[in-house]
Amino acid sequence: MINYIWFFMILSGAVAAAVQGKLNLVTTAALKGAEEAVAVCIGLISILVFWMGMMRIAQDAGLLEKLAKLLKPVASFLFPGVPHNHPAMGYILSNMSANLFGLGNAATPMGLKAMEELQKLNPDSKTATPAMCTLLALNTSGLTLIPTTVIGIRLKYGSANPTEIIGPTLLATIIATTIAILLDRYYRSRTFDQYGNLKK
Amino acid sequence: MLLDLINFISKMMLPAILVFVPLYAIFRKVPIYESFIEGAKEGFPTAISIIPHLVGMMVAVAVFRDTGALQFYLQFLTPLLDFFHIPHEVVPIGILRPISGTGSLAFVESILRIYGPDSFLGKLASTIQGSTDTTLYVLTVYFGAVGIKRTLYALKVGLWADLAGFLASWIICTIVFAH
Numbered sequence: 001m002i003n004y005i006w007f008f009m010i011l012s013g014a015v016a017a018a019v020q021g022k023l024n025l026v027t028t029a030a031l032k033g034a035e036e037a038v039a040v041c042i043g044l045i046s047i048l049v050f051w052m053g054m055m056r057i058a059q060d061a062g063l064l065e066k067l068a069k070l071l072k073p074v075a076s077f078l079f080p081g082v083p084h085n086h087p088a089m090g091y092i093l094s095n096m097s098a099n100l101f102g103l104g105n106a107a108t109p110m111g112l113k114a115m116e117e118l119q120k121l122n123p124d125s126k127t128a129t130p131a132m133c134t135l136l137a138l139n140t141s142g143l144t145l146i147p148t149t150v151i152g153i154r155l156k157y158g159s160a161n162p163t164e165i166i167g168p169t170l171l172a173t174i175i176a177t178t179i180a181i182l183l184d185r186y187y188r189s190r191t192f193d194q195y196g197n198l199k200k
Numbered sequence: 201m202l203l204d205l206i207n208f209i210s211k212m213m214l215p216a217i218l219v220f221v222p223l224y225a226i227f228r229k230v231p232i233y234e235s236f237i238e239g240a241k242e243g244f245p246t247a248i249s250i251i252p253h254l255v256g257m258m259v260a261v262a263v264f265r266d267t268g269a270l271q272f273y274l275q276f277l278t279p280l281l282d283f284f285h286i287p288h289e290v291v292p293i294g295i296l297r298p299i300s301g302t303g304s305l306a307f308v309e310s311i312l313r314i315y316g317p318d319s320f321l322g323k324l325a326s327t328i329q330g331s332t333d334t335t336l337y338v339l340t341v342y343f344g345a346v347g348i349k350r351t352l353y354a355l356k357v358g359l360w361a362d363l364a365g366f367l368a369s370w371i372i373c374t375i376v377f378a379h
Binding site for chain 1: 205206207208209210211213214217218220221224225226228230232234235236237238239240241242243244246247248250251252254255257258259260261262263264266267268269272273285290291294298299303304305306308309312313316322323326327328329331332333334335336338339341342343345346347348349351352353354356357358360361362364365368369372374376377
């Protein structure tokens with residue numbers, strides 16, 4: 001899909017430029033875009049290095065495990081089909097807390113481990129289970145405490161107050177996540193019966 | 201009241217984490233400076249690894265925008281957007297956000313560059329970008345890893361949540377930043 005979107009943007013740009021008889025617009029735009037992109041990534045180094053460092057301290061201090069423990073009641077509410085002491089639950093909790101800290105690099109492997117464990121509980125290995133759908137709902141709505149990349153890019157363009165968007169962003173993700181959870185519950189009850197089997 | 205709370209969170213969240221994390225870690229006898237350096241090493245390759253993605257996306261976005269193609273397509277949506285008072289400039293971010301995080305980031309970048317990060321549009325674009333994750337990518341990676349073919353309602357839930365995040369960002373930014 002991304003291939004088509006990329007092609008679509010470049011092609012419509014080229015056509016638009018050709019119609020105006022200004023094909024050189026394409027070249028200038030492309031080169032300028034590439035240059036800006038590298039500048040943005042270089043600008044992101046500072047905040048990423050800094051944030052990864054801080055978050056390693058949090059990891060080494062056991063804060064992720066602490067957070068996972070706090071989230072346990074939430075997780076058992078969200079994943080009623082997963083037994084409390086099943087390994088899947090541990091990975092789900094690690095995935096949730098790594099996401100909250102904005103540690104994408106740590107969250108994804110934990111999420112994939114959780115999927116593998118959930119797959120072991122799955123009677124039909126080709127079809128998603130309710131718990132898998134809930135885990136995906138949580139991960140796609142992207143609840144995180146600090147949007148580091150966005151702050152980094154605001155910093156790069158000389159924002160007087162780069163962190164001003166933390167509160168609004170947090171509230172917006174909480175709303176998106178809540179809606180995701182509610183919809184997940186709704187569709188789950190329409191798709192599965194109370195024992196977690198697909199309705200006919 | 202809610203406004204004060206939102207602004208308070210914006211102001212206090214980062215400093216609170218910066219003080220609390222090392223404080224808690226020292227208390228737990230973690231060698232915090234060494235830990236910081238160890239973790240910080242990962243930041244550099246992460247930033248560098250984004251370069252190919254962002255160059256690819258920003259080249260396409262620059263061509264799409266600077267040639268007037270973006271304006272051309274947006275005019276078809278104008279009546280709908282004007283009816284809901286949604287700023288046109290952020291629409292591509294909303295459309296691309298679930299498909300490609302870097303793609304929407306490229307549009308955020310162009311808004312911050314053109315209008316400035318502290319303009320209303322700049323803050324709105326930043327909030328939309330941060331408010332949700334790349335639904336299609338997450339679904340592909342997670343279900344792909346365990347070979348699930350029937351994903352049932354997962355995509356539907358993800359996309360509705362993305363729309364909710366987009367609309368919530370716009371409403372919240374209007375309340376918090378518009379005056």
